[in-house]
Amino acid sequence: MGWDIGGAHVKAVLLDKRGSVEQFQQRACPLWLGLDHLETAMTAVLNGFNITSSQVLHAVTMTGELVDLFENRHEGVLEISTFVDQLLKKNVRYYCMSDEGDAPYFISIADVEKSTGVIASANWHASASLLAQQLPSALLVDIGSTTTDIIIINDGKVVSGPLTDAERMQQDTLVYTGVVRTPVMAVAQKLIFDKVETNVAAEYFATMADVYRLTQELPEAVDMAETADGEPKTILASARRLARMVGYDMESKPLESWQQLAQDCRRKQCDQIQLAMTKHLKQGMTVVGTGAGVFLVEAIAQTMQTPYVSVASALRHHESLGVCFSSYAVARLAYARGAV
Structure with missing residues (x-):
């Protein structure tokens, strides 16, 4: 399952065991008002998919660290990832950008603190990395x-x-x-x-x-x-x-x-x-x-x-998936690498 946690929306895509899209959702999430709004949005997604967090493995990217709920982006990444890890029962890997020419990679919560700079606002990189495989x-x-x-x-x-x-x-x-x-x-x-x-x-x-x-x-x-x-x-x-x-x-x-x-x-x-x-x-x-x-x-x-x-x-998908493309991308990249 791929997640893109933004400052105003949460986007999620659920893949089946073959890596094909099963469901996708976008939920409003005014993160600047507090992490309780993130919990509400993510819980609504899981309920909408009719699954529990422990039933699937999760790949996460984010841009929400920029909201003024957090003192700085480093703290934002740490707080969001810690919160998400607890909510999703630790079945989580976080997307990391790479230098040009290198492959992106995924890490667990244990390595997030030293990697916040390549986790922050990385959803665009995930989208482009997946598209580059086709075009x-x-x-x-x-x-x-x-x-x-x-x-x-x-x-x-x-x-x-x-x-x-x-x-x-x-x-x-x-x-x-x-x-x-x-x-x-x-x-x-x-x-x-x-x-x-x-x-x-x-x-x-x-x-x-x-x-x-x-x-x-x-x-x-x-x-x-x-x-x-x-x-x-x-x-x-x-x-x-x-x-x-x-x-x-x-x-x-x-x-x-x-x-x-x-x-x-x-x-x-x-x-x-x-x-x-x-x-x-x-x-x-x-x-x-x-x-x-x-x-x-x-x-x-x-x-x-x-x-x-x-x-x-x-990518031969329904047009409506485009709104959730970053969450689809991070899910597909994780699936292909066996990262989660």
Whole structure:
């Protein structure tokens, strides 16, 4: 069983004895509010799979160590892994990134304290390592609810380069923008509304989930975060929140106006991601899309006129598995290595 423990979601994939996907789930998990939320989410996953933790062997990757519940990433990895090990009855191995060209590996809880640097935020590496076994040359683009990972695969190997979040942010291989939780104010400071350029309020009035509800592109299954005002996730409520970003009441304009504003915000986010992709895309590479925002990856690839395939198609799985690809990847890698 593979787990990806994030700061806002827990993703899990259960494999059968042949290594094929049996079930997969994503659960909301506001980890910054406490480890009890992690327990709730993981227990719900196990109950949803109708198994106990001792019935299966577990492979774990994580990004949740970054939340401000923890003093630093080292402590975050230690606390999460200790908690997970106890919850899953010690049938656990933790995914570790490797230097470029070397194979990733798995360790037990006994070795975690000295390895937190290669455990922290390693889910992107697991995804790319599995994909590299199928596609020798690719640019993997994983647009999630909060961030976008851009990973180069060359000659069947992950071109990992910098491994830490800080270094990856500097290199534009980690772009802090996603299709659900990202505030609109983080995507655009100016937008075109009614053919006039207008400033955007520096307020947490709306998120990109509002934008993609208005464009009708956001799958309900990934729309798990709370709204900015605590109100429903309807198109009209989303329009009301987006209207506040440009100083209007929703009722002052027709719905089509707010949908057009959402389209301009969408363009801003696509431009940001495309700029980062352009820095890393080489001739002959196929863009491979995954994540909650896989629909954006395909659209950007079309704009760039570059070959595109979804990760689910590349690996011949159902498209909905793409949201849980990192947990599938860590499960498959562990299964192949007999790591657990």
